[in-house]
Amino acid sequence: MKIILSTSPTQTQLAAIHQGIADFNAPFLPNDTPHGTGHKFVITAQNGDEIIGGLQASIVWSHCVLELLWVNESARGSGLGSQLMQQLEVFAHEHKLHQIRTETLDFQAKPFYEKLGFSVYGILENTPPEHTSYFLVKHL
Incomplete structure (x- = not known):
């Protein structure tokens, strides 16, 4: 047996870990969404080809984890962040996710x-x- 650290994991490595935990959890946490745990997605705001804001999130069991939210400094205060979050909530509701x-x-x-x-x-x-880290939740 070897223990291997990879800072550039392969799709095979990621898939093996994902499937292993999914199989272990299946009897306890049936997946009630059309996407499996670990499904990543982004929502972006663009001016032409330029991305001026966006978010990255993933689905874990029946909730959404917002991993990153960014708005270009020139667009801050314009409501763009709220619009991105509204789209995230729409996605979460459509996929029957219970919280963000x-x-x-x-x-x-x-x-x-x-x-x-x-x-x-x-x-x-x-x-x-x-610094202080805050963990937040919104129940849907």
Whole structure:
């Protein structure tokens, strides 16, 4: 047996891990969505070919994990972030997902998420050092 660390995992490695955990979880967490756990997707805002904002998310069991949300500085304050989040909620409802979870740092977007109906369910102080991480959820 070998233990191998890969910073550039192959599709075969990713698929083996994904399928292994899916098989283990199946008796306890039947997948009630058309996409399996780990399905990644993005929603982008574009001006022509230029991406000026977007989000990256994934499906885990029957909820959505918002991994990244970014809006170009020139478009901040225009409502674009809210529009991206509205599209995420539409996607989540269409796929019968029960909640959206995310994480943000103290200098990032906690008030933005709270304005959209998210609530804090966890806090890690000094993570990363000298900052606080907030874990938020919105039940759909």
